[in-house]
Amino acid sequence: MPYQWMEGDVCAPKGFQAAGVHCGIRKNRSKKDLALIFSSTMCTAASVYTANKVKGAPILVTQQHLKDGKAQAILCNSGNANTCNADGIDIANAMCKSAAQALGIREEDVVIASTGVIGQPLPLDPITAAMPALVSSLGSDGSPAAEAIMTTDTCPKQVAVQFSLGGKPCAIGGISKGSGMIHPNMATMLCFVTTDAAISSEMLQKAVKQVADETFNMISVDGDTSTNDMLTVLANGLADNPVITQPGHEYDTFVKGLMMVCRQLAKRMAADGEGATKLLECTVTGAPCKETARKVAKSVVCSTLFKAAMFGEDANWGRILCAIGYTDAPFDIDKVGVTLASEAGQIEVCRDGAGVPFSEEIAKTVLSEKEIQILISMDQGDEKATAWGCDLSYDYVKINGDYRT
Known part of the structure; x- marks a missing residue:
């Protein structure tokens, strides 16, 4: 079966x-x-x-x-x-x-x-x-x-x-x-x-x-x-x-x-994160080891600035690179590429650690969906990992401002 x-x-x-x-x-x-x-x-x-x-x-x-x-x-x-x-x-x-x-x-x-x-x-x-x-x-x-x-x-x-x-x-x-x-x-x-x-x-x-x-x-x-x-x-x-x-x-x-x-x-x-409007799925491929793949994926979905950008449907890929960059793991940032994807399509925003020209209008359409994929290619090995998170909305603060009372 x-x-x-x-x-x-x-x-x-x-x-x-x-x-x-x-x-x-x-x-x-x-x-x-x-x-x-x-x-x-x-x-x-x-x-x-x-x-x-x-x-x-x-x-x-x-x-x-x-x-x-x-x-x-x-x-x-x-x-x-x-x-x-x-x-x-x-x-x-x-x-x-x-x-x-x-x-x-x-x-x-x-x-x-x-x-x-x-x-x-x-x-x-x-x-x-x-x-x-x-x-x-x-x-x-x-x-x-x-x-x-x-x-x-x-x-x-x-x-x-x-x-x-x-x-x-x-x-x-x-x-x-x-x-x-x-x-x-x-x-x-x-x-x-x-x-x-x-x-x-x-x-x-x-x-x-x-x-x-x-x-x-x-x-x-x-x-x-x-x-x-x-x-x-x-x-x-x-x-x-x-x-x-x-x-x-x-x-x-x-x-x-x-x-x-x-x-x-x-x-x-x-x-279903508190106040969330979007599910974020970050998949890292080509990592030098499993632990690095896990750390990079989770670093991205944990980034407060990135989560806020996803709530605003802003393709601010620099926040993704920043989160990757402060990950406590050894790798070459100059080989990293980033693509944003959803049911509305996908758009490459970074290649070899640097930005590439892309349509902000298309990016906005991609990020307007309820589920967003952040695809990170490290090109430094064969390991991969996926982490999940959500965007950060105004409602998160409202919910937690008076949670106890």
């Missing part, structure tokens, strides 16, 4: 259910704020987390729970990050205990996550009071859970893909949230992925790290690495494929499916 996108989300793989409710953490009763993902059987589990020295209490608890590489449920609230709170660990543990009792599993088998305002006490009572309703509403539609983990996101993000492993049909599905404080390092804002593939916890951890480096670690909205970033994958093995225990064809097949899901979610987060 070739890889095929399918309707669905974290409930697409066999044995998974999800739910989302409003419990009262958020003042707006129309916004769900508590999500649950549950597998009918125990899963191998793997996560990567923020590199920020300030880590939310949920991350610290989840790290302890996943030491054995096993989990069966994911509980996540929005509206409050449960970070920098004196009782944060106690609250996170109590949330796990409440979910575990309602589900009939061990609290150590619950992955816990939170997102929202930092430094505000997280009330426990609304969460425990809502737990029976949350568990009873578990079903085959993951949309309520995708909605419940949102903060400033304008839309839920969910995808699923199907393929085969060892002759058995398998699926991978995911949901994510992320709109601001997006500049991941070792993880993403919040992303939860499920699969019915059978894979050891060691190989799953290897796959998660590998995929995160190529997807979530290659996006940026505002250059801020959050305190609660987490990517967690649960694999329950119900596809009944031979268990993947070592690198090889089956592992590569699984990684490709996981890469597809995570890349799509990463792009959707970049496109």
Whole structure:
């Protein structure tokens, strides 16, 4: 079976259910704020987390729970990050205990996550009071859970893909949230992925790290690495494929499916950046090494001046060269070329490190689209990389000017 996108989300793989409710953490009763993902059987589990020295209490608890590489449920609230709170660990543990009792599993088998305002006490009572309703509403539609983990996101993000492993049909599905404080390092804002593939916890951890480096670690909205970033994958093995225990064809097949899901979610987060009007995709080719390709691509999508130019649909290619130039990597800038492209066409703006004549009118047309490609040719090797970001609009400041209040 070739890889095929399918309707669905974290409930697409066999044995998974999800739910989302409003419990009262958020003042707006129309916004769900508590999500649950549950597998009918125990899963191998793997996560990567923020590199920020300030880590939310949920991350610290989840790290302890996943030491054995096993989990069966994911509980996540929005509206409050449960970070920098004196009782944060106690609250996170109590949330796990409440979910575990309602589900009939061990609290150590619950992955816990939170997102929202930092430094505000997280009330426990609304969460425990809502737990029976949350568990009873578990079903085959993951949309309520995708909605419940949102903060400033304008839309839920969910995808699923199907393929085969060892002759058995398998699926991978995911949901994510992320709109601001997006500049991941070792993880993403919040992303939860499920699969019915059978894979050891060691190989799953290897796959998660590998995929995160190529997807979530290659996006940026505002250059801020959050305190609660987490990517967690649960694999329950119900596809009944031979268990993947070592690198090889089956592992590569699984990684490709996981890469597809995570890349799509990463792009959707970049496109949904706070106040964003355009998705920016920067592809670097001909780099001397993979690390240089990654650094150059991300340097461009992180440039505040370049992002502002894209909002104004201004082909100010000098800002691209500037961002490439301050990248901490060895290369020859005099061999670099830049082309801007979109569904409206493409236009070369730089060759061999210098500008070339181009039509400002055509450039404006190219940059008027919702998705812009920045194609950078380095002509110094065979490595390539892609990073995603968004433009910087007036609304970004409006959204973040009073985020806490």
